Amino acid sequence: MPTEANRDEEARAATPDRAGGAATTGAGTAPPAPASPLTERQEARRRRILRACARLAGRGGFDAVQMREVAESSQVALGTLYRYFPSKIHLLVATMQDQLETLHGTLRKEPPAGESPAERVAETLMRAFRALQREPHLADAMVRALTFADRSVSPEVDQVSRQTTAIILDAMELADPTPGQLSAVRVIEHTWHSALIAWLSGRASISQVRIDMETVCRLMDLTAPRSADDA
Amino acid sequence: MPTEANRDEEARAATPDRAGGAATTGAGTAPPAPASPLTERQEARRRRILRACARLAGRGGFDAVQMREVAESSQVALGTLYRYFPSKIHLLVATMQDQLETLHGTLRKEPPAGESPAERVAETLMRAFRALQREPHLADAMVRALTFADRSVSPEVDQVSRQTTAIILDAMELADPTPGQLSAVRVIEHTWHSALIAWLSGRASISQVRIDMETVCRLMDLTAPRSADDA
């Protein structure tokens, strides 16, 4: 007895697996579809899955995200879930991408108000941090997935990294960063990432995280050697 | 048919599980033995296990460390392996502790030769990095375990963190760091850690890692506000 959500179906696009990783893994089973647009109904499925994942991660964290339960909760067969997200890690990283996009949108609407780039970046990161604090289990799940990801998830993890960079550069209000500044931004990202992990595993307090973030932002010399108004 | 390694046995200390985590987990099954000295024979078992773990991790990395195989390879029953290391993560983190101790010993014998603290720290970290490069699979396994560790492994992860701090402080040749410097050291650790992950997952090149390490060491202002010769 099927539930009641499988009345009519679509049949067009090849595979719902986006952003295929063609890195070192041979093109074994995954079709080389470069960008399948995803049917409306498929997009809806994808959303249901991501929402279920975030909900389950919200309580219990990483361990509470069980693939069978995600599948059931999003009214999708287990095989289908794996067709959309080839592993639990992929699923959680995609969830993080999703959340990051939301965050970036929010930040765009309410940009940080600090005077210097360093202040704005620190403020932005602490704001993001507070957002994560509101859902510590979810944060735990996403970050654990992110750091546990192996090479097969590189494209997605890279995407997350680019998104983070974009957020920081936005906060700096710097359209044309120098290589040195990009390196500084990477260091800030590293620090944020790692401080987050330390906090999530209970090895660092919030104030310690704040201090570390302020430290790295202040010392990273975010001001351009020459003021950048020639963009 | 027992193998041939279980002739005589010891029985004294409570549990070989060191550094019990009494954090939030209730004292369910683990006896509260604070520091069980481990019989000679138990110590030998522990070594065998760690060596087998490192060997398996050396090829194949994280996934190649399979608990059944570790047990078999170290001539120990599966249950015993779990008595010594309550999870695969614990086992790999302990392996990292072991390797770090070795590294620290080596570094003590051949300290870095740079002029400034920043140079010495960067040199030290790059040397450690090259050591990891020699066994990339092992490095992968240990670092993945470290970042994947949840709260139940906090004590052990903390120990690794302290060891790393000690190595950096040694390189700085600074016995009495200021709080600001400690924060800087934490940032450096965060960066090292995260850069390592990025390299291991193929998202950063070695030169990028070097640049990031030099960046963070240079900018972190490792020189004391006043020169520290009053220790």
Place this chain on the structure above:
DNA sequence: CGCTCACCTAGAACAAGTTTCAGAGTTGAT
């Protein structure tokens, strides 16, 4: 109308981490 194709579903099957259990074996104490 019936064919074909891609997608989906339900469920079994497999793999590896973890737990559990009964039975020895060892050691120190009485």
Place this chain on the structure above:
DNA sequence: ATCAACTCTGAAACTTGTTCTAGGTGAGCG
């Protein structure tokens, strides 16, 4: 010498991520 306590062993069982198989359903098309 016997006893009690503890550890180790060998093997099965359980859990959860992942894969596989068989069958069903809708859409375009001859």
